[in-house]
Amino acid sequence: GNSVTQMEGPVTLSEEAFLTINCTYTATGYPSLFWYVQYPGEGLQLLLKATKADDKGSNKGFEATYRKETTSFHLEKGSVQVSDSAVYFCALMGSNSGYALNFGKGTSLLVTP
Amino acid sequence: EAGVAQSPRYKIIEKRQSVAFWCNPISGHATLYWYQQILGQGPKLLIQFQNNGVVDDSQLPKDRFSAERLKGVDSTLKIQPAKLEDSAVYLCASSLDPGGPDTGELFFGEGSRLTVL
Numbered sequence: 257g258n259s260v261t262q263m264e265g266p267v268t269l270s271e272e273a274f275l276t277i278n279c280t281y282t283a284t285g286y287p288s289l290f291w292y293v294q295y296p297g298e299g300l301q302l303l304l305k306a307t308k309a310d311d312k313g314s315n316k317g318f319e320a321t322y323r324k325e326t327t328s329f330h331l332e333k334g335s336v337q338v339s340d341s342a343v344y345f346c347a348l349m350g351s352n353s354g355y356a357l358n359f360g361k362g363t364s365l366l367v368t369p
Numbered sequence: 370e371a372g373v374a375q376s377p378r379y380k381i382i383e384k385r386q387s388v389a390f391w392c393n394p395i396s397g398h399a400t401l402y403w404y405q406q407i408l409g410q411g412p413k414l415l416i417q418f419q420n421n422g423v424v425d426d427s428q429l430p431k432d433r434f435s436a437e438r439l440k441g442v443d444s445t446l447k448i449q450p451a452k453l454e455d456s457a458v459y460l461c462a463s464s465l466d467p468g469g470p471d472t473g474e475l476f477f478g479e480g481s482r483l484t485v486l
Binding site for chain 1: 372373400402404409410411412413414417424425460462464472473474475476477478479480
């Protein structure tokens with residue numbers, strides 16, 4: 257079945273450090289891939305997405321590239337800010353899933369000043 | 370634009386009792402989802418509605434969980450009787466147009482946190 261595996265947290269970084277959160281997936285067909293973010297006290301919200309191989313999703317300085325050859329969708333940001341502290345979820349929508357999302361376990365990020 | 374509304378935000382019950390959660394999606398969103406998020410895990414889909422019809426309820430424990438979406442707008446999720454392992458946050462989400470350009474963009478409520486003692 258469809259599944260997503262993402263790196264364990266928590267991840268603690270200093271402000272302006274480089275961020276990578278790894279995400280790999282297992283799916284049949286051609287899934288779409290997503291990163292969702294949950295800021296403290298708020299609901300989950302879409303951060304970025306990519307719908308086909310080699311697509312790059314980007315938003316708020318975050319980027320992720322859909323790599324079919326490595327079945328990966330790693331999240332990166334060149335310089336994190338304290339306000340990026342949140343839980344990040346990688347998610348997959350299978351090509352025959354009825355448009356529901358399969359989520360990873362989430363990775364907690366804490367950015368310190 | 371108003372977001373997805375859920376209530377109650379918190380509920381504590383004893384095992385074998387019943388509980389109900391309510392969700393009002395964003396106006397005009399045809400698709401509504403209920404997810405269960407156990408502490409330390411990602412959200413798991415329980416049921417998906419398209420208007421007032423069920424699209425997917427394969428992971429809903431139907432012996433104790435039920436959900437309905439009357440009139441294709443708001444929805445209720447019920448658990449009866451509750452078990453200890455039902456302690457989780459129950460997330461409601463809605464989306465506009467499955468299959469359209471915004472496919473995969475779900476709008477989540479803040480969730481209803483259930484503790485079963």
